[in-house]
Amino acid sequence: MRSSNTCGSSVGRIYPDLPRLVVATVAAAALSGAAAAADIGAGDPERGAELFARHCAKCHEVGKDARNRAGPVLNGVFDRQAGTAEGFTNYSKDMLRQGRDGLVWSFDNLDVYLENPKNLVSRTRMNFRGLEDPQARADIMAFLRRFSDNPRDIPEAAPSVNVDYAALAREIGVDPGVLEIEGDADYGEYLASECTTCHRPDGEDDGIPSITGWPEEDFALALHAYKNEKRPHPVMRMIARRLGEEEIAALAAYFRRLGEQSER
Amino acid sequence: MKLERRMFLAGAAAGAATLAAPAVWGAGGGKPKVVVIGGGAGGATAARYIAKDGKGEIDVTLIEPTRTYYTCFFSNLYLGGIIGLGDIGHTYARLASDYGINVVHDIAIDVDRAGRTVTTAGGDKLAYDRLVISPGIDFIEGSVPGWDVSHQDEMPHAYKAGTQTALLKHQVENMREGGVFAMVAPPNPYRCPPGPYERVSMVAKILSEKNPTAKILILDPKPKFSKQALFEEGWQNHYPGMIERIGPDFGGDKVEVRPDAMEVVVDGEVNKVDVCNVIPAQKAGWIVHRAGLTEGNWAPVRAEDMASRKDEAVHILGDASAQGDMPKSGFSANSQAKVCANAVVAALGKGKKFPARFSNTCWSTIYPEDGIKVGATYKATPEKIAKVDGFISKTGESADVRKATYEESFGWYAGITKDMFG
Incomplete structure (x- = not known):
């Protein structure tokens, strides 16, 4: 039941582009290469309720009379634009930005988020390591389905915006090995001059997020996600598109170093 | 005073004599000298990056007539009452205090390319090993x-x-x-x-x-x-x-x-x-015509380092340059300045040269919270700066996207002015 735009990477796998196009769901051919993804049809809502109580309920409520707590109410989460739960005011800037950029909680996006929240939203406030087990994620989502409209038809990620999307994703799929590359921070400093036209090295963020002092893995993952069009922002996609693995690692190393310097 | 001045002149002459052998710089005591004409998006950025990446081993002088520089970008937002005039005014204080740049508030009136000096209206004669000119535009009479x-x-x-x-x-x-x-x-x-x-x-x-x-x-x-x-x-x-x-x-x-x-x-x-x-209609700022670096209205440059096609010791940035595909914008000038700075620092033996890469994005405000943008990336080819990739806002975008673009433009303004003025 997954759509075909998967690339089997550790980065967020699916992301609807803007504008979302409604294309007939691609049903078959999908499961290959998506071994780590939850199966939309395989969730057990009863087990999901137990898992929800264990992992999620400290911060999130669902059901009748649910209130926003540390995290937002999860009623109607499916197909909701990220960062838009009614009355919830504690979103991270990153979550709000991703929502504005077009992140919608489809089954696939929520799956990626639950696997490791930081893969999708780098500086989310959701303090949760993630669930590696795809079955557990499927179970929780099956439970959450009960509290969303139209629960028999959970929106999957908009299938590829153009027909070549899946092919493109396979072509440029991220090998987790790129995160092991040791970046040359001096090279990164030169490359960073392209970033600092907009992103301020001192870490101030006003309209444009800070990228200083991030863990290198987060930084590299974010850039690869833009490069592979998993994140929607058009400027960042353009910038990331021409960055190679070494260059991304170099930038990650430099901005990490910059953060350490400014903390002193 | 007189004696000191003579000594300074002698030192400058000695520096000029070593030009053919850059490896001697530093050993002879005299630091290589860079003069930058124009303190806008191209010149201020170039001066800052050359001083920063030269790590105190390059003398940088910036010649700019105004003490408070008003950016052309975002001046329309002042016109529209969204921001104040003070919001687009910047001084050169940090370039002097934090980066050791010699900021001269004067007008460059002549360039002697054979003797490698710049003359100002105030009568100073400034020697250079590398000259960067980023003079902006003049109008065609x-x-x-x-x-x-x-x-x-x-x-x-x-x-x-x-x-x-x-x-x-x-x-x-x-x-x-x-x-x-x-x-x-x-x-x-x-x-x-x-x-x-x-x-x-x-x-x-x-x-x-x-x-x-x-x-x-x-x-x-x-x-x-x-x-x-x-x-x-x-x-x-x-x-x-x-x-x-x-x-x-x-x-x-x-x-x-x-x-x-x-x-x-x-x-x-x-x-x-x-x-x-x-x-x-527009042409390159007056001084590059005076310096004999133009062909027609603009000054042709090499893409890889923004050096003039007529003189490798002179780099021309921003609106005044004829470089290829980049639009004449503050973002472009800032991008070109960083490529130029890297090349200048490397040419003076104080750093490593990396391949040129350029980018540009132009945000425009149609109405508060209704922003649009267009942008592209570029690379250096032997012929020109050539477009690689680009994007543009779409008609019919949601209000959320337009608002985000609008807010982003303010973030960019804060970022680029920090990048220019420190």
Whole structure:
């Protein structure tokens, strides 16, 4: 039941582009290469309720009379634009930005988020390591389905915006090995001059997020996600598109170093 | 004092004598010298990066006439009442204090390329090993019949920011009820391709608030313009019926102005107007013509390091350069400056040269919280700076996306001015 735009990477796998196009769901051919993804049809809502109580309920409520707590109410989460739960005011800037950029909680996006929240939203406030087990994620989502409209038809990620999307994703799929590359921070400093036209090295963020002092893995993952069009922002996609693995690692190393310097 | 001055001159002469052998720099005691003419997006950025990456081993002098520099980018937002004039004014204090740059508030009036010196109006003669010129634009005399710079009080250009922008704002705000604001738009190529049309948007904003029966008339020699579909959609949404544009098919390319009578003659037909913003055709800033570095209106440069095609010791940045595919914008100048700085520091033996890479994004505000953008990345080829990739906002985008773009433009402004002025 997954759509075909998967690339089997550790980065967020699916992301609807803007504008979302409604294309007939691609049903078959999908499961290959998506071994780590939850199966939309395989969730057990009863087990999901137990898992929800264990992992999620400290911060999130669902059901009748649910209130926003540390995290937002999860009623109607499916197909909701990220960062838009009614009355919830504690979103991270990153979550709000991703929502504005077009992140919608489809089954696939929520799956990626639950696997490791930081893969999708780098500086989310959701303090949760993630669930590696795809079955557990499927179970929780099956439970959450009960509290969303139209629960028999959970929106999957908009299938590829153009027909070549899946092919493109396979072509440029991220090998987790790129995160092991040791970046040359001096090279990164030169490359960073392209970033600092907009992103301020001192870490101030006003309209444009800070990228200083991030863990290198987060930084590299974010850039690869833009490069592979998993994140929607058009400027960042353009910038990331021409960055190679070494260059991304170099930038990650430099901005990490910059953060350490400014903390002193 | 006299003795010191003589010693300085002797030292400069010795430095010049070692030019053929860059490896000697530092060993002889004299630091290599870089002079930068112009303290805008190109020059300020180049000066800062050369000083920063030279790590104190390069003498950097920046020559800029104004003590407070008003950026042309974002000056339309001041015109539209969204920000204040002070928000776009910047000083060079941190370039001097934090980066050790010798900031000289003067005007460069001559370049002796054989002797490698720059002369200022104040009489200083500054020696250089590398010269960076980022002079911005000047206007082509006679490009709008009836107008020359002596008419800039009656019909402001406001295409160099500061008092001109303030003047135009005052005229728009005090225009008679139901009056006509005319803009004579420039032919290509010119500084900031979407700038005139963002300006029209901001003038329309002010008029729709204060003078809603007023009209805006654009006289345009170009058949089409930057982000046209996006602007026209935005004008329809926010200012319906207020803006009329006359392109070359109806005489927009045959315009004469009469500043004394406040008349604009379009293909022989006389129009009375109340405010007239004349943006003439443009050419590279005066000093690069004086230095003999131009071909036609602009100064051709090599893409890999922004060096003049006529003199490798001189780099030309931003609007004044003829480089290929990049638009003339503050973002472009800033991007080119960093490529140039890297090349200059490397050429002076103080750092490693990396491959050139360029990018540009132009944000425009149609109305508060309705922002659009267009951008591209570029690479150096032997012939020119060549476009690699690009994007543009789409018509019909959601209000959320437009608001995010608008807010992002403010983030960019804070970022680039920090990148320029430290």
